[in-house]
Amino acid sequence: MSFISAMLLSAVSSQVTPANNPQIGDIHKETIVNAVAVKRVEPVYPVQAARKGQEGWVELSYVVNENGEVESVLVENSSGIRSFEKAALNAVKQWKFDPATQNNKPVKQCQNQIQMNFLLNNAEVGVSRRFLGRYKKLITKIENNELEGVPEKLEELRAINLGNFTENSHFWTAEARYYYKTGEKEKELEALNKVAYRGKEYLNRDMYVASVVRATILNLEKNKLKHAMLMFDKLSQTKGGESHTKQLFPYIDKVEAFIADESKQIWVQGEISERSIWQHDLARSAFTIANVQGSLTSLEVRCANQYSVYDVKQGLQWNIPQSWQRCRVYVHGSKGATFNLVETSSTEQTPSTGKA
Template sequence: MRYSLSKVASLATLALACALASPSNAVELSKHLSTIVSPEPIVRIAPKYPINAARSGREGWAELSFVIDKEGDVSNVLVKDTSGSNDFAKEAIKAAKKWRYKPAFENGKAIQQCVNTVRMDFKMGESASEGTVGVSRRFIIKYKKAKKALEEQDYKEVDTQLALMMKRKSMHLSEHNYMHMLAAEYEKAKGNKEKQLFHLSRIAKSFVRQDDEKQELSILYQMFILQVEFNEFRAAHNTYNRLIKLDSAKPHLGKLDKIMAKVDAAVASDGDLIRLADIKGNDFWTADLVRNEFSLTNVDGSLHTLDVRCVNKRHVYTIEEDNTWKLPASWENCSIYVYGEPKTSFKLIEHPLGT
């Protein structure tokens, strides 16, 4: 028996730290936040559904980055993120390696291309686009216990129930989403904005159904505010583009536009843009750049390799102490992948344009 939890998350209070008022016309974003032109695919093989996952009814997704060579073949496939299952990531990699793209040309010569975000979804149910809707009795028991504990500020019990949920090997994406909604609410209550953003991002990547638009608005709005706060400006730009498509966001467009105007001004300013970084479970940390000159500083631990992937160029560098890189202006929409030892922390500093 399955249950619907469509009203689980309440709409967050849409308040900003400062008073904002602006017409709801979209701001003109800087060229550094411009829309990425996707390479043109010729062949895209669908990934196989892992047998064990299908048998247990497990759903998930994998997000990849890869390089397209001058002949249009895919190489250097990198798993950027997953819903937590390695078997989905493996099948996504196998499929991506069989893809082919139309070669890109620059000044009459074939060039490398990079695709920094491709997500493959593994969903079951009547509609592959939606996946399985509803949650199991076993899940809802744990969820209600955690929800009650959170309301009573019994954080030890919340930790226990969330850990039990995460141990389940047969969760549907709808169950994943409700778990992450609860976890985001929990981290917000504790004041841990970084973890709150992590859980909100998980939900945003795998909405099973978008019939509760108020809930979607709440999730995306909270994400947007946190992304701006953490100087994740490219991610904020993408979230903004999703928000303005929602009918329920219309009363807030003026505020959203005002914030994006401030983001645009920050990118074009003569001040440094600083992000705190640390390598966690993976052996790399990734960021989308909005400027072409940057440094990696205040390294606590060990970094060794920098992989720069742009729409029309890829280059790998060796990292030395307090390195600074200035990428050619012709390298467009670049993302970086910083490799090092686990638990290494550092700062990414993007320097003013034109310096």
């Protein structure tokens, strides 16, 4: 575990363009009353998915505007079935709300997340024999380091159905294990995040706990500190995770101190996904973008009651009022484009070079 301490204390030189400092106005000076749904349209279960016996889930983020309408809907994550994503998007776009108010005046409510589960009434519980046989053979190949042809086998396993949440959860553990063996940590973490948030009810306890522990460590390695703390909280609430929680606690304590020490920067590597988006939960209230390789088209900041879209400019520092709270950044661009998001001090005029 010593690499975590080293990660927190080390500095690696990297040049950042001098930053400008636009101040974003603080609108949170009165009590906010949250938006209230007055019309919710249920998603239509895709016919082909139902015929195949497929189940799944979709996580969405959306904004409720001053008129109570839903706008700027994004798919943040899903079980991977595109027809479910389309159905969820179509449903949420039809929702209506009594808008949020500030001092009796309608305002936007900008950080809203919803998970839509697609479940069949008569779906099989557990895994099918067809899935189980292929899964066991695949895991054996991975554990024996016989990695040639594994990506194709993973796609075959995905294609045969992944008929329910139990099969989905086991598939993600296989996917994570393969990426562990190949050293593709970002893809491993993506699979483990799905296990951590969706697999607790569908995996045996030891497998689930091991997945959450690994996800916590990877988030720490990659300086996704806010997410690491969320994973740690999930682990601490899981029976069977007590010894791991005790082992990780000193490092989480250091993370909290590190976030509070604004003399150190938090460097996070970003890469645009197949959905042409990348997202990050901010641990601090200021950040800049650096070392862009490829095309980035726009940047969104979504907080509790503030939503803003910007052009992406390297070296420009975004300063977010503390009162906005719970801010998440979305970067849009071309698949594969890479960059660094650097969380800095809100009072810092020119970010120093270095990587924390």
